[in-house]
Amino acid sequence: MNRTVRKFLRNPLNLIFLTILFLILIVAIFPGIFTRYTPYSMDYNAILEKPSLNHLFGTDQFGRDIFSRCVYGLQKSVVIAFSSILFASFIGTILGLIAGYYGGAWDLIIMRICDGFFAFPSLILALFIVALFGSTLLNLIIAIGVVYVPIFARTVRGATLSIRETLFVKASKVIGKSNTKIMFNDILLNLSSVLIVTFTTNLSTAFLTEASLGFLGLSVPPPEPTLGGLVGQGTAFLLSAPWITLFPGFVIAIIVLSLNILGDGLRDILDPKNK
Amino acid sequence: MSFGYLIRRIITSIPTILFVAFLVFIVMHLVPGDVVDMMLGTQNYLTQEQIQELYRQYGLDKPLIVQFGIWLKNLAALDFGTSLRTGKKVIDLIFDRFPVTLELSVLSMFFATIIGIPLGITAAIKRNSFLDGLVRVIGLIGLSSPSFWVGAILIVIFAGLFEGFNIFGYVPLTENPLKNLQVMFLPSLTLGLMLSAQIMRMTRSSMLDVLQQEYIKTAKAKGVSYSKVIGKHALKNALIPIITLFGIQLGYLLAGTIVIENMFALPGLGRLLLQAVNERDYPVIQFVVMFIAFLIVALNIIVDFIYTLVDPRVELR
Numbered sequence: 001m002n003r004t005v006r007k008f009l010r011n012p013l014n015l016i017f018l019t020i021l022f023l024i025l026i027v028a029i030f031p032g033i034f035t036r037y038t039p040y041s042m043d044y045n046a047i048l049e050k051p052s053l054n055h056l057f058g059t060d061q062f063g064r065d066i067f068s069r070c071v072y073g074l075q076k077s078v079v080i081a082f083s084s085i086l087f088a089s090f091i092g093t094i095l096g097l098i099a100g101y102y103g104g105a106w107d108l109i110i111m112r113i114c115d116g117f118f119a120f121p122s123l124i125l126a127l128f129i130v131a132l133f134g135s136t137l138l139n140l141i142i143a144i145g146v147v148y149v150p151i152f153a154r155t156v157r158g159a160t161l162s163i164r165e166t167l168f169v170k171a172s173k174v175i176g177k178s179n180t181k182i183m184f185n186d187i188l189l190n191l192s193s194v195l196i197v198t199f200t201t202n203l204s205t206a207f208l209t210e211a212s213l214g215f216l217g218l219s220v221p222p223p224e225p226t227l228g229g230l231v232g233q234g235t236a237f238l239l240s241a242p243w244i245t246l247f248p249g250f251v252i253a254i255i256v257l258s259l260n261i262l263g264d265g266l267r268d269i270l271d272p273k274n275k
Numbered sequence: 276m277s278f279g280y281l282i283r284r285i286i287t288s289i290p291t292i293l294f295v296a297f298l299v300f301i302v303m304h305l306v307p308g309d310v311v312d313m314m315l316g317t318q319n320y321l322t323q324e325q326i327q328e329l330y331r332q333y334g335l336d337k338p339l340i341v342q343f344g345i346w347l348k349n350l351a352a353l354d355f356g357t358s359l360r361t362g363k364k365v366i367d368l369i370f371d372r373f374p375v376t377l378e379l380s381v382l383s384m385f386f387a388t389i390i391g392i393p394l395g396i397t398a399a400i401k402r403n404s405f406l407d408g409l410v411r412v413i414g415l416i417g418l419s420s421p422s423f424w425v426g427a428i429l430i431v432i433f434a435g436l437f438e439g440f441n442i443f444g445y446v447p448l449t450e451n452p453l454k455n456l457q458v459m460f461l462p463s464l465t466l467g468l469m470l471s472a473q474i475m476r477m478t479r480s481s482m483l484d485v486l487q488q489e490y491i492k493t494a495k496a497k498g499v500s501y502s503k504v505i506g507k508h509a510l511k512n513a514l515i516p517i518i519t520l521f522g523i524q525l526g527y528l529l530a531g532t533i534v535i536e537n538m539f540a541l542p543g544l545g546r547l548l549l550q551a552v553n554e555r556d557y558p559v560i561q562f563v564v565m566f567i568a569f570l571i572v573a574l575n576i577i578v579d580f581i582y583t584l585v586d587p588r589v590e591l592r
Contacts, residue, residue, distance in 0.1 A: 116294035119568045121530035124548075128299075128564050131552040132306045208421055212534050215423045216549055231423055235538060242431050249424030257419035264415075 007269055014265040017258040024255060028075045037065040039072040039225050048241045058243035066230070070248050073225035077252075080140050080219070080226075081207040087145035088206075089199055092152025093191070097183045099153065100160025111157070114150035122147040122205070123212050130218050140219060144209050148202050152195075159194045163187050193270035200266055204259035211252045227252050284576045293347075295568045299561050300346050304339070306557075350565065356558040358551075365562045368547060375543035376532050378448060379463055383528060384521070386467025387474050392517070394471075395478025399486060400505065410475060417472025422531055426465040426538050433461060445541050462539040466531050470524055477520045481513040488512075515582065522578035526571050 009015050027034050037043075043063035051058040057066035099110040117125070129143035163169060164187070172182050213219045214228020222229065227248045234244030321329075330336045337345075349355070355365035398410035417425075433440055441457045448455045485491065486509055494504050533545030540546075544563060551559035 112290065112294065115291055116298060119291055119295050119571050120564070121526035121567070121571070123530035123533060124564060124567055127533070127548070127552065128302065128560070131560060132302060204419070211421050212423070212530075215421070215534060216537060218552070228421070228423075231421070231427065235423075235427060238427055238430055239434055242427070245427045246424070246431075249421060249427060253416070253420040253424060256421075257416060260415060260419050 004269055008265060011265055013261060017261045020254065021258045021262065024074070024251075024258075025078070027071055028078045031068075031071045031075055035065070035068040035071050037068045039064065039069040040223055041065075048237065048244075050241075051243050051247075057247040058241065060233070060241070060244050061237060066244055066247055069225040069230055070227065070251055073227045073230055073248065074251060074255075076137075076220055076224065077207065077210055077214070077227045080137065080144065080210045081203060083141040084143075084145035084210075085148060085199060085203050085206050087141060088148035088202070089152050089195065091145075092149040093156050093188070093195065095149070096153040096156025097160055097187060100157040101164055101179070101183050101187065107157070110153060114153050117147075117150040120147075122209055126209055126213060127216070127218060130213060135213075135218050135221060137220060140210070140213070144206055144213075147209065148206060151202060152198060155194060155198050156191060159191050160187055163190050197263065197267045197270055200259060201263035204256045204263065207252070207256055207259065281576075281580070284579065288572050288576065291572055292569060295572075296347060296350060296565065297343070299565055299568075300343055303557065303561055355562040358556050358559050360551075360554050360556045360559075365558050368559065369544065369563065369566055372542060372544045372547045374447075375445070375541055376529070376536070376545060378459060379466065379532050379535065379541065379543060380528050382459055382463035383466035383470060383531075386464055387470035390467065391471035391474030392478050395475040396482055396505065396510065398475070398479045399482035402483065407479075410479065414472045414476045414479075417468060418476070420469075422465055422469050422534050423538055425468055426461070426535060429461050429465055443540055445539075458539075458541075462535045462541060466528065466535050469531060470528065473520060473524065474517065477517050478513065481516045482509060485509045485513045518578060518581055522575055525574045525578070529567055529571065 009018075041064065043059070046055065046059050046063040048061055049055055049059040049063070055065050055067065057070060059065055060069070095110050095114075099107040120128075125147050126143045129146065130139060133139045133143075169182060169186055172186050177186075210219060210226070211228035211231070214226040214230075215232040217229065217232055219226045219229055222233075230248035231245050231252075234241070234246075234248070238245055327336075335342070353366055355369070357364055358368060361368075394410050398407040401407055430442055433442060441454055442461055443458065444454075445458050446454050491504060491509055494508050495501075499508070529545075532543060533548060535541070536543045536545040537549055544567070547559065548563045550556075551563065
């Protein structure tokens with residue numbers, strides 16, 4: 001593993017974007033340190049102000065500081081995207097392991113259900129769930145997470161199918177290890193690189209899905225800021241105050257770009273096909 | 276390409292459609308409160324008997340499995356019910372709005388193709404050149420940018436550069452084609468750019484694969500002109516993964532239209548869906564979602580069919 005990490009960091013692109021992502025994460029965890037205003041405080045003497053040293057990203061129609069709203073919105077978006085992929089990887093991995101390891105009827109049922117989910121575009125499925133159950137933090141995490149469960153299930157199933165046939169799994173069976181132990185010790189351990197890559201690449205799309213829901217006004221309701229929500233509210237002032245829209249959008253793009261580049265980098269190193 | 280294959284594909288997609296219908300049905304029933312509660316809202320002047328009558332009218336007094344049967348029967352008969360808010364038939368609403376989404380999708384695909392494929396090919400031919408690097412960087416940025424952000428940037432640029440350019444104000448194609456195309460230009464360019472990023476990447480890697488094949492070397496050695504090698508021998512074989520990508524992107528495209536239609540105030544399916552969501556118009560929500568899922572299943576069959584046209588080696592059984 002140590003060698004893999006060193007190999008990963010030797011690529012300057014990976015190092016740069018890992019640093020960017022790390023800095024963004026720090027800002028998201030400690031928003032208070034980096035902001036001068038609260039995301040809710042209105043200032044009617046500073047309505048729709050252009051970006052300046054006072055207000056780095058400008059202000060909105062209520063005089064709220066866009067930079068503060070971005071930072072706090074970032075925190076919400078990171079929590080939602082990360083938790084939903086965590087949720088999806090947990091459920092999806094278990095389903096994929098069962099389908100791949102036991103095969104037969106289990107495989108058939110689980111995979112057909114996944115096919116059904118694939119008939120929905122991710123945003124529409126998430127929108128459907130959020131629309132019906134309301135946009136609380138937990139509902140958002142589940143709604144976005146559900147979309148990614150079939151992706152994890154399918155990936156893990158595929159990998160499990162090949163690992164199942166390896167000698168060490170057969171050896172484990174011979175020495176009398178239980179099926180659960182084989183699945184969650186032997187096979188899962190060998191899935192780690194597949195899981196890391198799937199996690200990173202899907203984290204970026206989950207981030208975009210959350211941002212799109214926010215843009216449509218279906219993420220955490222106002223006055224709570226989310227990055228997508230900021231862009232959505234800003235479009236009404238697009239021609240008079242473009243900074244309300246353009247800065248939060250840029251933050252989304254930079255995060256997703258970093259995740260995509262890291263995902264590509266990880267795949268290059270961890271994918272056995274590229275060795 | 277056989278007629279039998281088409282029939283078989285349609286039959287095997289029935290379980291998927293049934294499952295989707297089941298999923299939509301179950302999720303709608305998991306919602307706290309039911310259609311009657313939704314209709315009554317907070318102002319409830321009805322007596323208990325009248326409420327019971329409403330339940331009977333909507334079939335909500337029957338067991339769940341019977342209700343599912345009724346839902347399937349209505350789906351099959353294209354009886355999608357009426358909108359709770361406007362009183363219009365849902366099927367009429369869908370057919371009213373669908374042409375806008377269709378036009379947007381077709382134009383976006385057009386932009387995605389004319390931007391993505393030539394750039395992808397050029398990057399593959401001039402591998403590791405500056406241009407190749409540029410294409411890859413642009414591709415990654417395109418893949419990472421939210422569509423609404425790209426749309427916003429395009430609006431700001433176009434509003435600044437071209438005064439009098441119609442960015443908003445949709446009119447149907449049949450009414451005023453010139454204005455319609457002007458209004459559709461930016462939304463389809465936005466979506467097209469988003470899609471072209473993936474098409475560009477796929478074209479590049481697929482072309483690189485093909486260009487290393489022996490028969491390309493043979494063609495070159497035979498003295499076939501360079502443009503013919505690329506256009507006829509290489510591109511045709513590189514197209515298969517690209518078409519697969521088109522198939523996968525259809526879902527992405529339809530989801531993208533929701534965001535873009537709302538951004539550019541286009542009266543398509545996506546806007547209808549969001550409106551219904553905001554007004555809690557349940558019959559509209561469930562049938563639009565159902566319609567989109569159905570569309571994706573159907574389009575995937577069509578994409579599989581196109582394979583055979585491009586590659587005679589693909590046999591559909």
